[in-house]
Amino acid sequence: MARNKIALIGAGNIGGTLAHLIGLKELGDVVLFDVFGGVAAGKALDIMQSSPVDGFDSAMSGGADYAAIEGADVIIVTAGFPRMPGMSRDDLLTKNAGVMGQVAEGIKTYAPDAFVICITNPLDVMVWALQQKSGLPAHKVVGMAGVLDSARFRLFLAQEFNVSVEDVTAFVLGGHGDTMVPLTRYSTVAGIPVPDLIKMGWTTQEKIDAIVHRTANGGGEIVKLLEKGSAFYAPAASAVAMAESYLKDKKRVLPCAVMLNGEYGLRDFYVGVPVVIGAGGVERIVEVEFTAEEKAAFDKSCEAVKKLVEDFKGLGV
Ligand code: TXD
Secondary structure (H helix, E strand, O other): OOOOEEEEEOOOHHHHHHHHHHHHOOOOEEEEEOOOHHHHHHHHHHHHHHHHHHOOOOOEEEEOOHHHHOOOOEEEEOOOOOOOOOOOHHHHHHHHHHHHHHHHHHHHHHOOOOEEEEOOOOHHHHHHHHHHHHOOOHHHEEEOOHHHHHHHHHHHHHHHHOOOHHHEEOOEEEOOOOOOEEOHHHOEEOOEEHHHHHHOOOOOHHHHHHHHHHHHOHHHHHHHHHOOOOOOHHHHHHHHHHHHHHHOOOOEEEEEEEEEEOHHHOEEEEEEEEEEEEOOEEEEEOOOOOOHHHHHHHHHHHHHHHHHHHHHHHHOO
């Protein structure tokens, strides 16, 4: 059986980290694409030179020619510009709008059967634009944000409870941004929901509220520390988990930005909800029951995404 082919559009901080992780996990051969073809080629060669040391077989190449992505099984898109201190994700809208058009064209021409994971911000709008412009079926085009947001939530909860991150599950919904909705009711330590842990005296509501706030602002916290650029290790790991679930047909239940088609009473835009990712792409959208308070928070988040989609349409790009 031939190896999987994974194309990475954008060979910046996340793109390079993705290539390294894909190699270490032996998920397939990697093609890095970037407008700076030399950077893509250089990173590919550097990572491939680590393969004898770490003992993995992945062919890696890089360049600035879309033809090289031909027949890719998975495509992960990070092309665009990252956030600088003081910039919101939405400020990136105009800058990255044009980039998506070019990427969509490349995918449509050379790899229309691929499973596409978009990471570029502002995420919920960029993944929508990529799907619309590429014409690929919506169940094969998803956005990465929820896996990262819930990983941050899991880490902070594990630190609060002083337990392994492995035993903490977390549930995050809505758009990627300050309006994201972490659901504590569905977040657990070994199956025990967070509200029960509060009752058991493991923590307080105030501490959980602070963790929820820190999670929603998790990206900004890192942008501020780095001073140039945004998070890349955890975003790359998160996208690799999604790619792996597709390539191995694991059918993992992961929060991803997907096109809603009547689920949650909404349609025609992308927002983060739990989905099953398997060989068929997005195989199922999980609809959970909300309390009135959760519904209000989710609606608010969806409104923010919808507004951004309208702004995007207004740009005419
Ligand atoms: O949760 C999430 N979805 C995110 C999103 C978490 C963290 C960062 N997130 C966003 O990912 C971030 O706001 C950016 O929009 C993307 C990529 O972040 P990264 O940190 O990798 O940015 P870099 O290092 O600037 O890399 C971007 C690369 C860079 O090498 C550019 O030369 C290239 O994209 N680029 C292009 N490649 C191909 N085609 C075009 N048109 C293009 N324009 C720029």
